[in-house]
Amino acid sequence: MGLRTNPTQRQRRLGLELRKLRDASGMSAATAGSFAGLGSPHLGHIEAARTAIPEAKLRSLLAAYGCQRQTLVDALVAMSESTGKGWWSAYRKSVIGQRMQDLAELEATSTAYQTFQWVHIPGLLQTAEYMRALFESGEPQASPTDIDTYVDFRLQRQQAPMDAELRIHAVIHEAALRMQFVPLDVMRRQIEHLVEMARLPHVQIQILPFKTDVYPARFGTPFVVYEHEVPDLSTVYVEQPVSSPFVSDREQCRRFVDTFETLTKAALLPIDLPVEPGFHTRKDSLSLIQHLLYTL
Numbered sequence: 001m002g003l004r005t006n007p008t009q010r011q012r013r014l015g016l017e018l019r020k021l022r023d024a025s026g027m028s029a030a031t032a033g034s035f036a037g038l039g040s041p042h043l044g045h046i047e048a049a050r051t052a053i054p055e056a057k058l059r060s061l062l063a064a065y066g067c068q069r070q071t072l073v074d075a076l077v078a079m080s081e082s083t084g085k086g087w088w089s090a091y092r093k094s095v096i097g098q099r100m101q102d103l104a105e106l107e108a109t110s111t112a113y114q115t116f117q118w119v120h121i122p123g124l125l126q127t128a129e130y131m132r133a134l135f136e137s138g139e140p141q142a143s144p145t146d147i148d149t150y151v152d153f154r155l156q157r158q159q160a161p162m163d164a165e166l167r168i169h170a171v172i173h174e175a176a177l178r179m180q181f182v183p184l185d186v187m188r189r190q191i192e193h194l195v196e197m198a199r200l201p202h203v204q205i206q207i208l209p210f211k212t213d214v215y216p217a218r219f220g221t222p223f224v225v226y227e228h229e230v231p232d233l234s235t236v237y238v239e240q241p242v243s244s245p246f247v248s249d250r251e252q253c254r255r256f257v258d259t260f261e262t263l264t265k266a267a268l269l270p271i272d273l274p275v276e277p278g279f280h281t282r283k284d285s286l287s288l289i290q291h292l293l294y295t296l
Contacts, residue, residue, distance in 0.1 A: 006098060086105060113225075130182060166202065169203075169206075172207055208267040224237040268283060
């Protein structure tokens with residue numbers, strides 16, 4: 001079997017985790033490989049995500065590295081054994097790139113989705129017409145068929161988390177609600193859709209107003225934290241056009257998580273339908289949204 005030339009994010013992450021564990025154990029590739037009947041070059045290909053590793057050999061490696069956390073062992077085995085196939089597989093020969101397919105697979109295996117956006121509404125909370133307006137303005141060279149594919153793919157991305165009740169927590173900057181690169185009637189319905197989404201028990205939405213003491217661009221770009229049931233395997237997706245958009249280093253992930261927590265404290269209280277008298281007098285996300293709708 002030939003070596004992979006375009007490994008997925010899951011395959012790269014498995015290789016990175018194995019390399020981290022080997023480095024922590026202090027073993028050389030040759031020594032570690034001997035425990036699993038692997039040569040040093042073969043183990044190098046595994047760590048670089050260029051080839052797979054059988055379950056038995058993987059467990060032997062993990063035992064040699066002293067990895068005794070059963071939840072982590074099971075999660076790494078699951079990553080190794082996964083075929084990577086899902087609803088997104090139908091788009092492999094379409095205009096949808098590998099990065100977006102990696103995101104779909106990541107969402108299917110995550111327990112929570114925490115996102116900060118300050119230019120547009122987070123993808124999992126967008127309406128179809130808002131998506132289409134974004135793609136038409138952002139991809140002017142795309143054909144109508146390609147635009148349809150982009151919209152269909154994003155709608156599919158929304159459906160899977162909703163079915164699985166992936167916990168979604170979004171902090172959206174007020175600027176994203178005031179942008180006018182989509183028609184005003186589309187933006188109005190998009191904002192109303194946010195309120196409807198906030199009715200779901202696993203969706204929490206906060207608005208970060210212009211008037212805040214927190215500088216929202218610590219990392220200079222929007223980001224998403226994908227929580228894994230094993231915290232060590234959580235991933236951050238950074239929205240940038242170049243280099244790798246996926247962050248797996250635990251210390252760097254921690255910085256994004258800390259930043260998100262800071263943003264949630266600076267943002268207005270979550271969108272919550274009124275349940276008590278006088279709700280309209282408090283400063284919260286719903287009050288700001290109602291004001292925006294009035295002024296649109």
